[in-house]
Amino acid sequence: MGVLRVVRLAAIVAGGALLGLAWNAWSGRGFVLGQSVFVQAGDEVIEPSEAKARLDRGALFLDARPRDFWTMSRIPGALSLPEEEFDRSFAELEPKLRGTFNIVVYCSGYGCEASHIVANKLREKGIHAAILSEGWPAWTDAGYPVTGQK
Amino acid sequence: MSNPWLHLALRFGLGGFFLYASLDKIAAPSAFARIVYQWQVVGPVPANLVAVILPWVEALAGVLLIAGLWKHEAAAVIAMLLVVFIVAAGSVMARGIDVENCGCVSTAKAEEPSWFKGVGWFLIARNLALLGAAVVLIRAGARSIPPPASSERTE
Numbered sequence: 001m002g003v004l005r006v007v008r009l010a011a012i013v014a015g016g017a018l019l020g021l022a023w024n025a026w027s028g029r030g031f032v033l034g035q036s037v038f039v040q041a042g043d044e045v046i047e048p049s050e051a052k053a054r055l056d057r058g059a060l061f062l063d064a065r066p067r068d069f070w071t072m073s074r075i076p077g078a079l080s081l082p083e084e085e086f087d088r089s090f091a092e093l094e095p096k097l098r099g100t101f102n103i104v105v106y107c108s109g110y111g112c113e114a115s116h117i118v119a120n121k122l123r124e125k126g127i128h129a130a131i132l133s134e135g136w137p138a139w140t141d142a143g144y145p146v147t148g149q150k
Numbered sequence: 151m152s153n154p155w156l157h158l159a160l161r162f163g164l165g166g167f168f169l170y171a172s173l174d175k176i177a178a179p180s181a182f183a184r185i186v187y188q189w190q191v192v193g194p195v196p197a198n199l200v201a202v203i204l205p206w207v208e209a210l211a212g213v214l215l216i217a218g219l220w221k222h223e224a225a226a227v228i229a230m231l232l233v234v235f236i237v238a239a240g241s242v243m244a245r246g247i248d249v250e251n252c253g254c255v256s257t258a259k260a261e262e263p264s265w266f267k268g269v270g271w272f273l274i275a276r277n278l279a280l281l282g283a284a285v286v287l288i289r290a291g292a293r294s295i296p297p298p299a300s301s302e303r304t305e
Binding site: 005008009012013015017019020021024029030031032033034035036038070074110111113138 | 175176178179180183184185187188189190194195197198199201202203204205206207208209210211214220221223224226227247249291
């Protein structure tokens with residue numbers, strides 16, 4: 001492949017990159033590149049070590065995964081608040097949630113938006129909940145305790 | 151494989167596919183970023199960059215192929231993308247990650263069966279077929295390079 005072809009090839013990639021970055025900046029459809037796309041304004045995202053510290057201080061954990069996952073295994077003391085059953089589950093948990101000031105919500109990890117959605121819905125109801133970054137796999141990878149069926 | 155009509159058909163087919171595939175991702179970059187992240191090949195910030203840049207590279211290469219400008223280089227870019235897609239899909243499958251919508255042509259949630267739209271053998275087979283088309287176009291371009299003594303342009 002000649003030098004001219006390599007230059008043209010690089011120009012296509014560079015041109016695409018410039019167009020993409022310009023579109024993201026000025027089209028009105030763009031988003032913040034420097035943080036996870038799941039993070040919304042007002043989200044408090046915490047690392048597993050901070051979540052563990054909060055668990056040790058008595059924080060209430062909410063499991064935003066489908067209920068079957070919660071049944072199988074969960075962070076100790078976590079209550080099930082699946083994103084797809086939010087309204088029904090919230091009605092059951094509301095008194096407890098309104099009396100708790102240290103809440104952490106988590107979901108399935110990579111590409112999982114449920115914890116952000118649940119935290120946002122709780123915020124709309126006046127309840128603040130922190131979000132465990134990378135969710136369940138980050139917690140288990142760190143070797144932190146879990147309960148439930150194996 | 152040197153039939154000019156075949157090359158024309160491959161250019162329009164491959165270029166049209168990649169141009170079409172880019173449109174929804176360009177329209178919804180944050181939705182595409184979510185899908186890229188689900189592949190678990192790169193972290194959240196690199197996934198954002200991929201989501202913003204990749205569709206435009208696809209669109210540019212597709213337009214150039216259809217227009218017949220820098221067509222062999224555009225085919226080479228598409229071939230490189232397809233190799234990356236195939237390797238990434240193999241990695242996703244080997245790790246047992248369930249990606250219902252690969253984000254190949256649409257950012258909408260999967261309505262078709264997951265074998266058709268998700269990351270799986272169908273996706274790899276389709277990308278191998280597209281890669282074959284791109285290689286045919288690249289090889290046609292390699293044959294069209296004039297010998298050093300000639301000053302005639304072939305494109």
